[in-house]
Amino acid sequence: MSFLSMIDFVRETGYGNYPDLSNVKKVLVIHLRHIGDVVLSEPVARVLHEQLNPEKIDFLVNEGTEILLESHPHITNLHVIKRSRFTHGLKERISEEIRIFRLLKIGGYDLVIGLNPGARVERCVRFTKAPFRVGPKKRKVKGVYNMKSKSVYNFEVSHAGSRRHYVDRHLDALRRIGIGVSDSIRIPNVFEDQDISAQVKGLLSLNFIKNDTPYVVIHPASRWLFKCLPPLKVAEIINSVSSKFEVPIIITAGPDAIEIDYIQRVKRGLSVEVLDFAGKLTLIQLAELIRGADFVISVDTAALHIAEGVQTPVAALFGPTFDQDWGPRSSSARVFASHSHACRPCGLDGCGGGKVSECLSAINVNEVLEFMGAYLQKN
Secondary structure, three states: HHHHHHHHHHHHHOOOOOOOOOOOOOOEEOOOOOOOHHOOOOHHHHHHHHHHHOEEEEEEEOOOOOOHOOOOOOOOOOEOOOOHHHOOOOHHHHHHHHHHHHHOOOOOOEEEOEEEEEEEEHHHHHHOOEEEEEEOOOOOOOOOOOOOOOOOEEEOOOOOOOOOOOHHHHHHHHHOOOOOOOHHHHHOOOOOOOOHHHHHHHHHHHHOOOOOOEEEEOOOOOOOHHHOHHHHHHHHHHHOOOHHOOOOEEEEOOOHHEEEEEEEEHHHHOOOEEEEEOOOOOOHHHHHHHOOOOOOEEOOHHHHHHHHHHHOOEEEEOOOOOOHHHHOOOOOOOEEEOOOOOOOOOOOOHHHHHOOHHHHHHHHHHHHHHHHHHHHHHO
């Protein structure tokens, strides 16, 4: 019996207490997290479309995380919480809260799915007054359940601890209400924006990289420095890639000052020319740049999830964070981590909480180069 048949059996017996979703027309998915988290929630939209095919699938996300979902063919409306207004005084904050709550109240949603815990998510769910509300079960804290208020969800999702990938944690909300998920859909997809793709190709052309020229994108920076290799280690990787494969190398990073400073330190150790796009691209431009690349090297940050989402081969460099939770799972991706640090992944922000992760220094550069060779030699 396949797992999908098992779901049907559990539904028919009533054992799973699944709701009758046959009349669901309007669905809202709420995910108020960071960019990478939102990318990893994309399969939820595809499963909802394939299994329920409702009239409308809306997403509610934080400002700045919506752009990678804007080209999604199955998302009807992207509602965005403009968190920047929260810093402009109480009046602006209240005005933004009212705007969002009004949108939710008039949405007429039949099914609302909260993908992450938090008071704001729960308030949003409550305002929809949807008959079916699915979200995380209240966590146990210090031996007792957090019972400050009754759960807003009438279908609570039990989450495993670490070692369960976040794509599956998000899809668990659908599994809880009897919606089956096939293995083929458990990898995120970032859909192409053709206009932005043309912009990026033009930018590359201005820098003497033609459409048929293979290139490598290296994204070594994160605002959380405990996820980053020492700058000289990154320089070693770049020098080695250039020497072995003789392809143009593009360095990317976010616009935060700490990331730009990090990239400048990397460049001090380089013996080769690179194209520096650090802080110069929008998020969607980064996605289209990565889509056109022949290979990507990235630490555990949004660029990694984008690379998997656009099906570009990627070497994922992991230190203290949990690659089983966040790492890529496609056949053209591989995680590289220290073989000599039994303590990893520890989940700490650096060794001893000191913001520097020694295990990242022990990543074997030759292993990365060997993996790259399987893709770059085809060119």
